[in-house]
Amino acid sequence: MTSLRALLLLVAFATATDLLPTSAQSASDLVDQGVRAYDELEFEAAAASLRRALRSDPGEDISIAAYGRALIYLGATEYYRGNPDSTEALFRRLVLFDTRQRPDPLVFEPGVTDIFEAVRRDTKSLTVVVPPRSDFRIEEGTLPVTLYASSFLGTLVEVFDGDSNLVRMVYDGPVSDSLVVTWDGLDSLGAPLNDGDFALTVTSRRPGGVSLRSTTFPLTLNTQRQDTLSHPEPLADSLFLPERTSGGQGFETLVGGLIIGGGVMLVPSIIAPNAELSGSRFFVGSAVSLAGIVGYFARKPGQIITVNVDANRELREQWNDRLTRVINENALRRSSVRIVIEAGPAEIVELRQP
Amino acid sequence: MTRCRSLAIVCLATLLAFSAQPLNSQGGLRFSVAGGGYYNSISIQDDGENQSLSGFSGGGEGSVAIGRLGLGLRYLEGSVSPSGSGTGADVVEGEAILSFRALQWLALKFGPRLRSTITSGVTERWVFWEGRVGTRARLGSPRVVGNLEFLLMLSGDVNTSESFNGGQGLRGRLSWELSELPLWIGLGYHIDRIKSRGGLRTEATEQLVLLIGIGRGARY
Numbered sequence: 001m002t003s004l005r006a007l008l009l010l011v012a013f014a015t016a017t018d019l020l021p022t023s024a025q026s027a028s029d030l031v032d033q034g035v036r037a038y039d040e041l042e043f044e045a046a047a048a049s050l051r052r053a054l055r056s057d058p059g060e061d062i063s064i065a066a067y068g069r070a071l072i073y074l075g076a077t078e079y080y081r082g083n084p085d086s087t088e089a090l091f092r093r094l095v096l097f098d099t100r101q102r103p104d105p106l107v108f109e110p111g112v113t114d115i116f117e118a119v120r121r122d123t124k125s126l127t128v129v130v131p132p133r134s135d136f137r138i139e140e141g142t143l144p145v146t147l148y149a150s151s152f153l154g155t156l157v158e159v160f161d162g163d164s165n166l167v168r169m170v171y172d173g174p175v176s177d178s179l180v181v182t183w184d185g186l187d188s189l190g191a192p193l194n195d196g197d198f199a200l201t202v203t204s205r206r207p208g209g210v211s212l213r214s215t216t217f218p219l220t221l222n223t224q225r226q227d228t229l230s231h232p233e234p235l236a237d238s239l240f241l242p243e244r245t246s247g248g249q250g251f252e253t254l255v256g257g258l259i260i261g262g263g264v265m266l267v268p269s270i271i272a273p274n275a276e277l278s279g280s281r282f283f284v285g286s287a288v289s290l291a292g293i294v295g296y297f298a299r300k301p302g303q304i305i306t307v308n309v310d311a312n313r314e315l316r317e318q319w320n321d322r323l324t325r326v327i328n329e330n331a332l333r334r335s336s337v338r339i340v341i342e343a344g345p346a347e348i349v350e351l352r353q354p
Numbered sequence: 355m356t357r358c359r360s361l362a363i364v365c366l367a368t369l370l371a372f373s374a375q376p377l378n379s380q381g382g383l384r385f386s387v388a389g390g391g392y393y394n395s396i397s398i399q400d401d402g403e404n405q406s407l408s409g410f411s412g413g414g415e416g417s418v419a420i421g422r423l424g425l426g427l428r429y430l431e432g433s434v435s436p437s438g439s440g441t442g443a444d445v446v447e448g449e450a451i452l453s454f455r456a457l458q459w460l461a462l463k464f465g466p467r468l469r470s471t472i473t474s475g476v477t478e479r480w481v482f483w484e485g486r487v488g489t490r491a492r493l494g495s496p497r498v499v500g501n502l503e504f505l506l507m508l509s510g511d512v513n514t515s516e517s518f519n520g521g522q523g524l525r526g527r528l529s530w531e532l533s534e535l536p537l538w539i540g541l542g543y544h545i546d547r548i549k550s551r552g553g554l555r556t557e558a559t560e561q562l563v564l565l566i567g568i569g570r571g572a573r574y
Contacts, residue, residue: 250494252491253491253492253493253494255491256491256492256493256500257491257493257500259491259502260489260490260491260500260501260502260526261500261526263502263524263526264502264524264526264543267504267524268524268543268545268560271522271523271524271545271547271558272397272545272547272556272558274399274556275397275399275547275556275558276397276404276406277395277397277545277558277560278395278408278560278562280393280395280543280560280562281526281543281545281560283543283562284526284527284528284541284542284543284562285526285543287528287541288493288500288526288528291493291494291498291500291528292491292493292494292500294493294494295492295493295494295495295498296494298494298495299494
């Protein structure tokens with residue numbers, strides 16, 4: 001009795017392990033094994049291996065390419081096993097899984113490829129490829145979003161922020177075969193975004209407008225910015241020279257001329273009270289006084305001081321040059337903002353039967 | 355009395371030197387050389403008698419300045435003739451004056467001045483030590499400057515039997531710098547009055563000066 005129970009357990013274990021690929025025999029190995037069996041026309045064995053491989057989780061236990069290859073070969077196997085409905089179902093599954101993969105007409109006979117083409121025409125599907133990590137400078141690089149359509153489809157590509165607010169509509173238009181659309185990492189106004197979580201959503205639509213499928217990639221956006229320079233301080237009024245004469249300057253000139261001229265004319269009589277002095281002191285004294293009077297009118301209030309005007313203009317021009325240099329440098333620094341976008345695994349939601 | 359005045363001038367000079375402010379525009383070495391003509395008018399009162407002489411002299415002056423300090427030299431020679439009858443004389447004059455610009459508008463000066471008068475082969479040579487206080491003003495433009503200078507003869511020696519009893523004077527000048535060239539033109543008036551022989555003799559000398567110079571900013 002004990003022996004019988006042990007035997008049953010052994011059979012059950014063997015059956016269970018036969019259903020799942022073992023670690024020693026990976027899903028890729030099963031695909032290779034199935035393909036070899038297919039090539040040797042051992043369709044039963046090929047179907048068994050390929051079905052076991054297809055139980056794996058694509059992208060994790062098996063690569064996308066290997067998973068698609070398994071679907072193609074299993075579809076062809078079912079075709080030769082006399083199950084065209086299964087072939088059609090497997091090819092539909094292939095088109096929905098990855099529109100980039102298709103049976104090679106050099107490998108498979110036209111009966112197989114014809115079924116696939118018919119399925120592809122009838123099955124509206126879109127495969128979206130986003131690189132897991134993109135690192136680029138604003139205005140220099142972009143995030144590429146590659147769209148592969150099984151047949152003519154309308155497509156809407158949008159970016160949403162963490163609160164599901166639309167940040168940027170990247171593309172709204174048709175895709176007939178494949179198309180690369182790009183997102184520059186900016187919002188609708190062309191401004192850089194703050195760091196945070198975003199979502200890139202690609203919605204495929206029938207030509208009539210009915211949404212078929214939504215593919216959403218979670219995005220984590222990080223920006224690396226250089227600090228901008230502050231603008232130069234405005235020039236203080238004290239740095240500017242007076243551009244027009246004030247009353248004080250003219251007054252000083254007038255008083256200086258009159259004092260010196262008066263001194264020349266009057267003081268000699270005090271120094272030499274009894275001497276017979278010549279009139280030359282009046283000539284020189286008058287000249288000095290007259291120079292003071294002329295200088296007063298030349299510098300009377302409101303007269304433009306050309307030298308000071310030129311000096312002030314030069315000062316302003318130097319300040320403007322400094323400001324321009326800072327503005328240009330800041331523009332350069334702003335344009336050199338680096339954006340790093342990391343994309344997570346896609347989440348696909350079927351909105352309507354394709 | 356002369357000693358008291360000298361002491362007062364020294365005290366004033368010291369006070370101004372300590373209160374001096376920086377003269378930003380006068381930091382470098384500056385030169386100036388000029389030549390021109392002097393028209394001399396001499397009025398002598400000697401024990402109640404008056405005599406007038408006049409005539410031209412030619413000469414020149416030069417100056418060098420660095421910072422606040424400067425040195426001025428002047429030399430001229432010529433002759434004067436009496437307005438009426440009498441004997442004329444040859445006149446030679448020279449001076450070397452140190453200056454200290456205490457303020458932008460105020461300078462203190464000190465130095466010797468020599469004056470020789472040759473009459474009929476006899477030379478009377480005076481040596482004066484003078485203190486001067488000068489001021490200046492820019493007249494409208496920085497290139498037009500007026501100067502006024504008062505001088506006091508602190509001492510005087512003569513090679514004859516004359517005795518020195520004091521003297522003072524005044525210098526006034528208008529100078530104009532040309533804008534394109536380092537040239538300047540000066541128009542000046544000088545007057546000195548010397549008392550000698552116990553005040554019985556006074557001699558007032560006026561000069562009308564016309565100069566053309568080269569250089570900027572170092573005129574004294």
